[in-house]
Amino acid sequence: MQFIERAELKKKPERGTELGFGRYFTDYMFTMRYTRGQGWHDARIEPNVPQSFDLATGIFHYAQGVFEGIKAFRREHGVAVFRPDENWARMNRSADRMCIPAFPTDVVEEGLGELLRIERDWIPTEAGTALYIRPVIVSTHPMLGVHASPEYLFFILLSPVGSYYAHGFAPTKLLVEDVYARAVPGGTGEAKCLGNYAASMKAGALAEAQGFDQTLWLDATEKKYVEEVGSMNIFFVIDGEVITPALVGSILPGITRKSCLQILRERGYRVSERRISIEEVAQAAREGQLDEMFGTGTAAVVSPVGLFRYRGVDYTPKNATGEITTKLYREITGVQCGSIPDTRGWIKLYE
Numbered sequence: 001m002q003f004i005e006r007a008e009l010k011k012k013p014e015r016g017t018e019l020g021f022g023r024y025f026t027d028y029m030f031t032m033r034y035t036r037g038q039g040w041h042d043a044r045i046e047p048n049v050p051q052s053f054d055l056a057t058g059i060f061h062y063a064q065g066v067f068e069g070i071k072a073f074r075r076e077h078g079v080a081v082f083r084p085d086e087n088w089a090r091m092n093r094s095a096d097r098m099c100i101p102a103f104p105t106d107v108v109e110e111g112l113g114e115l116l117r118i119e120r121d122w123i124p125t126e127a128g129t130a131l132y133i134r135p136v137i138v139s140t141h142p143m144l145g146v147h148a149s150p151e152y153l154f155f156i157l158l159s160p161v162g163s164y165y166a167h168g169f170a171p172t173k174l175l176v177e178d179v180y181a182r183a184v185p186g187g188t189g190e191a192k193c194l195g196n197y198a199a200s201m202k203a204g205a206l207a208e209a210q211g212f213d214q215t216l217w218l219d220a221t222e223k224k225y226v227e228e229v230g231s232m233n234i235f236f237v238i239d240g241e242v243i244t245p246a247l248v249g250s251i252l253p254g255i256t257r258k259s260c261l262q263i264l265r266e267r268g269y270r271v272s273e274r275r276i277s278i279e280e281v282a283q284a285a286r287e288g289q290l291d292e293m294f295g296t297g298t299a300a301v302v303s304p305v306g307l308f309r310y311r312g313v314d315y316t317p318k319n320a321t322g323e324i325t326t327k328l329y330r331e332i333t334g335v336q337c338g339s340i341p342d343t344r345g346w347i348k349l350y351e
């Protein structure tokens with residue numbers, strides 16, 4: 001793979017720096033281009049420096065683009081990446097929904113491996129930190145007209161990160177949104193496509209202004225059934241049963257969600273993927289039957305929910321940080337950092 005070296009390396013954040021989330025980026029990135037008639041070509045590692053684009057470029061106008069989020073961890077011998085094959089498969093499914101041609105996963109895997117070997121020293125090692133991998137595809141053809149672009153850029157950025165929420169593994173507060181919708185049936189909710197996040201910002205800003213961490217989204221049609229949190233899938237533990245909304249097309253099929261479901265089933269918990277109304281959750285909370293509530297996602301891993309507000313009323317689970325929430329957090333972060341053996345083949349080790 002072609003490697004273009006940069007003249008001068010960046011200054012890395014010092015040990016102990018509050019990394020936050022997505023604030024620092026490494027020296028290099030992986031890139032690959034697509035041209036209609038030629039396919040994907042010119043995979044390479046190049047300096048991560050500002051790029052210039054014609055302002056007529058498709059991505060600036062119609063958001064024809066998709067992304068992923070993956071985490072990597074430094075090991076004594078190499079770099080451990082959590083379930084990247086799942087991300088590449090999902091990225092190609094998102095791409096298909098957005099009319100973006102499928103990319104060859106073997107080329108991208110090789111590119112990521114090269115990039116990780118070069119950028120190993122950027123990976124933080126303190127507890128709770130990781131290297132966040134952000135693959136993106138954007139349309140690059142400079143022409144107006146709402147049609148699939150004949151040209152794309154695939155790139156992978158690397159960012160050393162701390163915890164997603166400023167308060168770490170502390171309970172979050174969610175505001176149930178019953179006016180705005182994130183995703184509609186037949187829409188793009190199950191694709192990790194750029195526009196979904198732009199569409200969610202208004203409700204997110206209103207929630208934050210009232211002191212909440214994120215929005216808890218309901219279904220767009222009836223505003224009745226719980227969907228997800230916008231960067232996390234949601235789980236409830238009601239009277240011993242672990243419930244997460246079924247993937248109905250408007251919910252992002254999270255890889256952390258899938259991993260948690262597998263762990264819970266292996267351990268013999270009663271687990272359901274089904275429709276669950278916000279009223280059922282509120283009722284359970286009122287009756288003291290809502291044992292725990294948590295969100296799952298690559299960035300936040302497993303994040304306890306300590307409170308949600310629905311139509312002006314605050315509800316709290318019995319345990320702000322429950323037993324199942326804590327177990328799942330420990331199991332997933334343990335497998336990721338290597339303190340728990342990876343018996344399920346979830347770790348891809350790049351040496």
Ligand SMILES: *Cc1c(COP(=O)(O)O)cnc(C)c1O
Pocket residue numbers: 069192228229230231232233252253254255256257296297298299
């Ligand atoms: C990425 C994302 C998630 C979490 O998915 P993971 O694969 O677990 O990281 C959940 N909801 C939305 C809307 C997302 O974009």
